[in-house]
Amino acid sequence: MDGAAGLDARPDQPADPAPVLAKPEVIASAPTPPPAPNFPPPAEQPTEVGPRGLRYDFNFGARVTLPNRTIGKWLVRLRDLDTGNVLFQSENQGAFVRSSKRFFVRFSVEVFDVDGANPPTSILLHDYDARDREVLIQFPIGTLGDTLGWFPYAARFAAVHGCRLTCAMSGLIIPILKDSYPHIRFLTHDQVIEQKVAETAYATYCLGLFFDDVECTQQPTDFRHVGLHRTAGYILGVDPTEESPRLTLPDESRPIAEPYVCIAVQASTQCKQWNNPNGWHEVISYLKSHGYRVICIDQKAVGGQGIVWTHIPHGAEDQTGDRPLAERARWLRHATGFIGTSSGLAWLAWAAGCPVGLISGFTHPTNEFATPYRVINWHACNSCWNDPRLRFDHKDFLWCPRHAGTPRQFECSKLITAAHVIGVMKSVFERANADGQD
Template identity: 55%
Template sequence: MTDYTWTAGSGGEGQEAAVAEGAPGSSASPESGAAPEASAVTPENTFPAPPQVPTQLDASGIRFDFNDGCRVQAPVGPEVWRIRLIDLDTGNYLFQTTPDFRGGSVRSAKKYYVRFRIEAWKGEKLVFEHNYDATDQEVLIAFPVGTLGDTIAWLSYATRFADRHKCKLTIAMADRLIPLFAGAYPDISFIDTKSAKGDGYYATYRVGLFFNDVERIHQPVDFRHVGLHRTAAFILGLDPTEAAPRLAVPQGERPIAEKYVVIATQATSQCKYWNNPFGWREIIAFLKAAGYRVVCIDQKPVNGDGIVWNHVPAGAEDMTGQLSLEDCVRWIRHAEFFLGLSSGLAWLAWASGAPTVMISGFTLPNTEFETPYRVINYHACVGCWNDPTLRFNHHDFLWCPRHAGTPRQFECTRLITAEQ
């Protein structure tokens, strides 16, 4: 397998590396430093693999699809083919095979949405052309098997893709999350990412967080610059304006008669916690004095690693581990407001339409959804998550890349007071 760049032609400078796998004797000028595969939050094998052979067949013998980038396959034989990939929106010629290409496969380097045009020539005769058009086509948008917050963050963009392109959309996500959404989107198919097959689709797009994607293979803009949710818009070629997804959860009855506030205090990494040692105790006492019951709906009553463990805050009513996600939605919807961290339950509160107070310092406000109740202290070190020079370590529960092991560790939230 050799990496090639396009052969210069009209339409401007070539920007995109592509890969051509040709018949013996085929050749082209190799491009040095071709784009490597990027590392995602989850292993690549958590996404459904594209089929070995492109799914669309033309009478000319050309096979093509847009599964994991633009893929073209020309019959191998004595005839010379010229395959050209063009970006219809920019007018750039992205790739062209060399003059002695006698069949084989071509695929684009870019895996995110591009409105491609494919041209196939025999000699000087154009024998095949196709402009990307997903109308009435089967399209798969795959999320990694993962967390609640990411899925909620990305879902509205995936459904917007279906609205824009009028395609027959399938969304792959964690099986346990499908009941939250499927009933609200009857025209979209939902499947488990673990069991999803890439066969039969006109196009497939992978939405995730690609940390080491220096060459912008999987995402046109680094997600740390545009936000956790809006990265899906850029991957899918959509307007990044945020919108909460619809939930397929009935309103349900009010769980308790008194006024109450729902809190969620647990997270998957210590940098996400409210690390002020007095914060939760003081804010819960304040809320109870103001006439609210305070109900904690975290999944776990205790969470941590090594010598650091976090417990349900004193004074809160412990509902941890007792509620399904659907019940969490019901409790959140009837609460006066939700108070929590940059976590999946905060995203669920946003999708539920509840006023959402978010305490976070390791992320900057543009990382998550817009809320007028964002609490961050800029006098502290903040925003390590948004720094592209720092690689978040999901395996280090005490990750604090700038101040680990010093008195300033986790100061981003330790310096957020109950008073603030």
Template identity: 50%
Template sequence: MENTATNSTQNAFSLTQEGPQGIRYDFNDGCRVYVPAGHWRVIIKDLDTHTVLFAQDVNDGFVQSAKRYYVRFGIEIRKDDKLVFSHEMDLKGQPVRIDMRKGGIGDHLAWFGHVAAFAQKHECDLTVDLRSDIRTLVQDEYPTLKLISEDTPEARYYATYTVLVFYNDDKLNHSPVDYREAGLEGNASSILGLSRISRPARITIGEGGRPIEEPYVVIASQASAQNKYWNNPFGWIKLIQELKARGYRVFCIDRERVTGQGTVWNHIPFGAEDKTGALPLSERARWIQHAEFFIGLSSGLSWLAWCVGTTPVVLISGFTRPENEFATPYRVINWHACNGCSNDIRCILDTSNYLWCPRHEGTPRQFECSRLIAPEQVMDIIKTIPNLLEGTP
């Protein structure tokens, strides 16, 4: 329980709540308490676990809890052995902020349902700082939440929480569970103190209804790092050939036709019709909603398909374990290959390395987790989707 006490007074008024005798406190970035010069005894508790987190004499300065995720803190301050101030944290009716702007599309969609549940549970006046494209996608579905995507004049929040993947949080101060073990949804629910159930975000679907009359499939083949790709060189080609032989048109709805770094570049799969470009997420959601099914990777558009909610999602990934993503009966992984490094606490992610493969980088086994996922395996799983067209495979 590493909590800190300092003797600096320069930021006393940055604490937003005022107590008696010059005491200040708030719950922005953990429990923060300031006491002026005097003989004080500061006690901080976790009210839900009945655990004393800090109990120490402080003559002048700050105390800040080590834990920055949601904890229902209690504060007691004594002076000359007399209780002069006590407070039990209660978010009801209070201005609260959740910061998740640094996350990617998949992160935001995995987290936002939990953020909304947090506001409902605590009945707080919640401001959410998030990506502008996600704000546009969800703002009409959550009119009681204040959604922002730009820096605003400093507000006086009672409490602030950051929902993010904390890569080097060895002491688990920012999340009670290591993100690799928590999975993407579990990361948010753990930070916000919620039960670990699935909570898809409600999203706005673009207008226009079904985009084409023929039966079609949408795919998303691009990702932010090479380990997320389906690295079987024949995977997409053979799969698309079979889908088209069965009577489906196949559309790629990635933002980019080509992505990569250095000497490694990934192109739109051969045979897919091109619907790439900077389309709003709501428009891509429209294409997903009316598709027979969606095929993607452990990346943002798969989470978008999950939020659409009515379209079967085929998810291909080997570098993550299935529990890292949302539940789908059409999850594809080859357990015989090396797998799951992203959820292995022994593997330290290097976000600067586009070719990160912690166990086999630079060897013939690099990216075998998805390279050894055969198109036949993917097709076998697709065949379990009800009402699949027979065609002439």
């Protein structure tokens, strides 16, 4: 009997008057890994071994393998320990059962032997308990801001559950996090496969933005309601209060002696950029006239598609290029402030402890980390990204779901004036002066 501590709360019998809330996603004679093309798959068979050939785990949801039998039946039940609901119950002569929910649920797995001639016998009772067990949390690659926003919730999960946590993410991000979290193992997706991490994982959770998850199988609530970063807290079942990650940099020294402001003007789609045609020119002129050097830390000096291209603004010093994130974080650590759009470098600035002037209209302020220097024009169309009725199209560089092809296209940021941004940055400078910074 596994998980005996929970026996007092539940009788050693299969009968349960509670309604079954949902059917499992799969009942089959053999397990099939769930479709997750962006993540390494779980082990083909559940990793935990129970009595009489039963196997179970919590990789991509609760999974139970029931061996085939010719006499008698199995009764299998999945229960949510926190809500008390029976989520699934079935009698069968051999099956593979997987819960429909892939996010964190404190499952109970119960299996009974039902042979007809004798009272049902409890064979397995296991309550989820990740303490001292291997847990894998997977982050998508190619996303800087998302990973920085989500990682603190993974660290919080490890602290709450006392598990041995492995985080799979881009190898470009690992160097700035791993030394601050020595109790967590950091691997790339390829290393997860090479080291066969899935073969020993007790539980696996995948973080992401699941736009089309209508039935909420990957996330308990739509990320557009709770915020890009806080969705990880809901997926992992921990406190969703935001927290910036701790960064460890190989060089913490100040890169230049003079006071300076970092900027980032590029973005993966045009709606994320500041589309005021004179905005950057006016802001940079203001900054330089007040004694600040302006450092552009974008990856690329020029970016865009088709006939729309954005160049590094005139007057900004070029620190673009394929450089380690630690180098960009070093610039941000000592900057008086950062001005940018809703992109990965804004999240890096937040993590580095730099005051962030965040220019964005296509996202609602709840979508990103809290900053007193948010710049949004409520008189313009705004927050389309957080409208669940509108499906973001990653392939459409000029995505503007409400006003595409009209004079109002991208007005959410086009109508953000340089005067507005300068006013916000004045507040940053006042705070810096009060704190005795340059």
